[in-house]
Amino acid sequence: EAGVAQSPRYKIIEKRQSVAFWCNPISGHATLYWYQQILGQGPKLLIQFQNNGVVDDSQLPKDRFSAERLKGVDSTLKIQPAKLEDSAVYLCASSLGTSSGNTIYFGEGSWLTVV
Amino acid sequence: QQPVQSPQAVILREGEDAVINCSSSKALYSVHWYRQKHGEAPVFLMILLKGGEQKGHDKISASFNEKKQQSSLYLTASQLSYSGTYFCGTELGSNFGNEKLTFGTGTRLTIIP
Numbered sequence: 001e002a003g004v005a006q007s008p009r010y011k012i013i014e015k016r017q018s019v020a021f022w023c024n025p026i027s028g029h030a031t032l033y034w035y036q037q038i039l040g041q042g043p044k045l046l047i048q049f050q051n052n053g054v055v056d057d058s059q060l061p062k063d064r065f066s067a068e069r070l071k072g073v074d075s076t077l078k079i080q081p082a083k084l085e086d087s088a089v090y091l092c093a094s095s096l097g098t099s100s101g102n103t104i105y106f107g108e109g110s111w112l113t114v115v
Numbered sequence: 116q117q118p119v120q121s122p123q124a125v126i127l128r129e130g131e132d133a134v135i136n137c138s139s140s141k142a143l144y145s146v147h148w149y150r151q152k153h154g155e156a157p158v159f160l161m162i163l164l165k166g167g168e169q170k171g172h173d174k175i176s177a178s179f180n181e182k183k184q185q186s187s188l189y190l191t192a193s194q195l196s197y198s199g200t201y202f203c204g205t206e207l208g209s210n211f212g213n214e215k216l217t218f219g220t221g222t223r224l225t226i227i228p
Contacts, residue, residue, distance in 0.1 A: 004156075042117075042202050042218035043157065056215060091156065100212035101145055101164055104204075106156040 002026065004107035006092050012113045018080035021110045025073070025094030031055075032069055033104065034077050035091040043091055043106075049075065050098065082114045116141050118205045120219035127193050127226050135188040135222045137203030144208030146179055146186040147216060152199040160188070160201075165208070190224070198226045 005024040025032050035043035047057040051072040069075040089109040095102040118139045145164050149157035163179035174191045200223045204216040
């Protein structure tokens with residue numbers, strides 16, 4: 001079974017530039033998550049989709065971050081304009097149902113460095 | 116509400132045992148345990164649901180103490196492959212979960228030969 005796919009794996013941009021990350025979840029998984037993991041910290045949830053609807057985006061900095069999940073499958077996370085503090089690994093994850101009792105599977109992440 | 120993990124880091128010799136704790140100040144519905152190696156994705160270990168159960172496979176097991184709102188991960192006879200950072204993810208709730216997983220700051224485990 002294919003895992004969660006993410007691209008690009010690595011990205012270096014200058015501050016104030018924009019960047020987009022793509023995620024393809026495990027086939028059949030209704031719930032898709034984007035987490036931000038800063039070096040030395042645990043993953044922090046940015047946004048959670050159930051099919052193509054947003055379940056939770058309370059920690060998403062909406063002035064610069066946006067995400068969409070068209071057709072309830074693939075998802076894109078965009079940052080515009082980027083700040084130095086956005087340097088982190090952006091992890092996409094998916095699960096069959098909600099996180100309540102369901103295993104969440106993570107992708108390998110997209111490493112972002114903002115200079 | 117971010118769970119608190121302890122210890123923050125531990126160094127063991129191969130074959131020794133370790134315990135990693137995950138605590139919350141609020142009622143927990145479920146606890147998820149993951150291991151992450153540097154530069155890799157977190158890998159799922161196990162889920163424990165409200166009810167004070169204990170789970171395990173091979174030499175890694177975990178318990179969930181509902182009264183203390185705490186989960187502990189036990190690694191026995193540690194192997195070099197156990198090295199990595201262990202995260203607990205907690206879901207709050209009493210009768211049902213709030214469907215939001217919050218991860219702790221992690222425990223870095225280093226196994227030396």
